[in-house]
Amino acid sequence: MADIQRIDCGPRMSQAVCYGGLIHTAGQVAMQVADGDIKAQTQAVLDAIDALLAAAGTDKSKLLTAQIWLKSMSDFAAMNEVWDAWVLQGSTPTRACVESNLALDSLKVEIAVTAAL
Amino acid sequence: MADIQRIDCGPRMSQAVCYGGLIHTAGQVAMQVADGDIKAQTQAVLDAIDALLAAAGTDKSKLLTAQIWLKSMSDFAAMNEVWDAWVLQGSTPTRACVESNLALDSLKVEIAVTAAL
Amino acid sequence: MADIQRIDCGPRMSQAVCYGGLIHTAGQVAMQVADGDIKAQTQAVLDAIDALLAAAGTDKSKLLTAQIWLKSMSDFAAMNEVWDAWVLQGSTPTRACVESNLALDSLKVEIAVTAAL
Numbered sequence: 001m002a003d004i005q006r007i008d009c010g011p012r013m014s015q016a017v018c019y020g021g022l023i024h025t026a027g028q029v030a031m032q033v034a035d036g037d038i039k040a041q042t043q044a045v046l047d048a049i050d051a052l053l054a055a056a057g058t059d060k061s062k063l064l065t066a067q068i069w070l071k072s073m074s075d076f077a078a079m080n081e082v083w084d085a086w087v088l089q090g091s092t093p094t095r096a097c098v099e100s101n102l103a104l105d106s107l108k109v110e111i112a113v114t115a116a117l
Numbered sequence: 118m119a120d121i122q123r124i125d126c127g128p129r130m131s132q133a134v135c136y137g138g139l140i141h142t143a144g145q146v147a148m149q150v151a152d153g154d155i156k157a158q159t160q161a162v163l164d165a166i167d168a169l170l171a172a173a174g175t176d177k178s179k180l181l182t183a184q185i186w187l188k189s190m191s192d193f194a195a196m197n198e199v200w201d202a203w204v205l206q207g208s209t210p211t212r213a214c215v216e217s218n219l220a221l222d223s224l225k226v227e228i229a230v231t232a233a234l
Numbered sequence: 235m236a237d238i239q240r241i242d243c244g245p246r247m248s249q250a251v252c253y254g255g256l257i258h259t260a261g262q263v264a265m266q267v268a269d270g271d272i273k274a275q276t277q278a279v280l281d282a283i284d285a286l287l288a289a290a291g292t293d294k295s296k297l298l299t300a301q302i303w304l305k306s307m308s309d310f311a312a313m314n315e316v317w318d319a320w321v322l323q324g325s326t327p328t329r330a331c332v333e334s335n336l337a338l339d340s341l342k343v344e345i346a347v348t349a350a351l
Contacts, residue, residue, distance in 0.1 A: 004296065004350055006326070012318055013329035017298045019350055020255055021137055024299045027330030062121065064134045065141045069332045073218050084129055092123070095130035096144030096229050098186050098217035100332035101307050112330050116121060116136055138254055179238065181251045182258045190335050201246055209240070212247035213261030213346050215303045215334035233238055233253055 007055050016052045021117050023056045025049060027069070027110040034106040038075040042082040045111045053115055060086070062116040063093035069100045069110045079109055124172050133169045138234050140173045142166060144186070144227040151223040155192040159199040162228045170232055177203070179233040180210035186217045186227045196226055241289050250286045255351050257290045259283060261303070261344040268340040272309040276316040279345045287349055294320070296350040297327035303334045303344045313343055 008015035016025045028048040030041035053059050070079060076097070087093070093113065102110050125132035133142045145165045147158035170176050187196060193214070204210070210230065219227050242249035250259045262282040264275035287293050304313060310331070321327070327347065336344050 004298070004325075006324075009324060009326055011323060011326065012314065012321070013300075013326050015328070017328050019298055024328050024348075026328035027332070064121070064136055066130070067330070069330070073220065076220055080129065087129070089128060090123075090126060091121075092126055092129060092131050094132070094134050094141050094143035094229070096184070096186075096227060097220060098144070098227065099219070100217055100334055102333070103307065103310055103331055110330065110332065112328070114141075181238070181253055183247075190337065193337055197246065204246070206245060207240075207243060208238075209243055209245065209247050211249070211251050211258050211260035211346070213301070213303075213344060214337060215261070215344065216336070217334055231258075 007052060016056060018056050018117060022064070022114055023053065023058060023117055024114050025052050025112050027112040029102060029107045029110045034104060038078045038108045039082050041108050042079045045109055046082065046086045049111065049113055056117060058115050058117050061088050061091045063091060064114045064116060066093045066095045066111060066113045068095065068097040069102060070097065071099070071102055071108045073099045075108055124169060133173060135173050135234060139181070139231055140170065140175060140234055141231050142169050142229050144229040146219060146224045146227045151221060155195045155225045156199050158225050159196045162226055163199065163203045166228065166230055173234060175232050175234050178205050178208045180208060181231045181233060182211045183228060183230045185212065185214040186219060187214065188216070188219055188225045190216045192225055241286060250290060252290050252351060256298070256348055257287065257292060257351060258348050259286050259346050261346040263336060263341045263344045268338060272312045272342045273316050275342050276313045279343055280316065280320045283345065283347055290351060292349050292351050295322050295325045297325060298348045298350060299328045300345060300347045302329065302331040303336060304331065305336055305342045307333045309342055
């Protein structure tokens with residue numbers, strides 16, 4: 001479809017899809033720092049989200065929603081430290097954060113967002 | 118953005134965000150009755166959702182989607198009793214209900230919805 | 235609402251809701267083959283999604299997002315075999331895949347999608 005824009009469209013999934021004035025990202029994980037602690041992984045995930053938003057011509061000031069999956073809820077406070085420093089005051093998205101095992105045992109956090117374009 | 122409306126916009130998240138004719142709520146939990154049973158917690162969560170929808174000028178007749186996370190799937194039937202009494206016949210949203218640990222050990226249910234404005 | 239279209243609108247949930255140029259499906263599970271293995275269940279779930287998309291006048295070429303819940307991440311590779319054969323190259327949606335117990339113990343996979351109409 002001419003009006004559906006897919007970013008990093010791979011054989012299994014696209015890393016983001018833009019349609020109808022919104023960008024939806026895939027769940028981002030920290031493959032490059034999969035041996036890192038929760039803060040390093042959260043920062044890498046948020047950096048990946050920033051890059052996808054930028055590729056679509058938008059940024060975190062237009063965030064609408066976020067879903068966070070933590071491998072262990074014991075990482076909640078440390079994840080939140082990185083999250084709280086990343087979000088823009090006055091522009092925070094909705095959020096749901098639950099505990100789930102992720103695709104690889106070493107992955108501690110996965111985050112997907114939607115934002116306005 | 119002038120056209121993104123954030124409800125209860127806190128430093129970590131907004132409780133709801135309205136954009137493009139939709140409201141998205143954050144995952145709602147029953148902090149006030151975190152010692153309550155599944156029915157009390159589910160009712161408190163649905164009351165919170167009703168309040169957010171009302172704050173945006175809409176109501177449960179315009180629900181589009183719901184995501185439900187249960188700490189224990191053994192609470193599925195009791196949660197559904199409260200849910201089934203809450204939804205409007207003819208206006209039920211899509212739903213996905215899965216099991217996940219939530220942010221606090223005492224929380225038994227978390228629900229996020231989207232609705233048309 | 236005249237402009238919200240609900241497909242298979244039951245007393246608890248609708249199997250899909252169309253609004254604002256999008257279709258949102260409920261989390262689809264393989265009730266008919268709940269005793270099947272992960273590949274049989276994944277194929278049944280994707281068949282159900284195809285049917286919902288068709289009922290709304292769209293198809294998988296317009297997929298925007300997918301959320302996959304696996305009862306066991308040990309089924310990741312086998313689920314992906316069926317998934318990879320189903321998606322259209324050049325039209326893959328965003329995806330998040332996490333591990334969660336589902337409503338019935340026999341269910342191994344649940345998938346919800348959104349697509350453009």
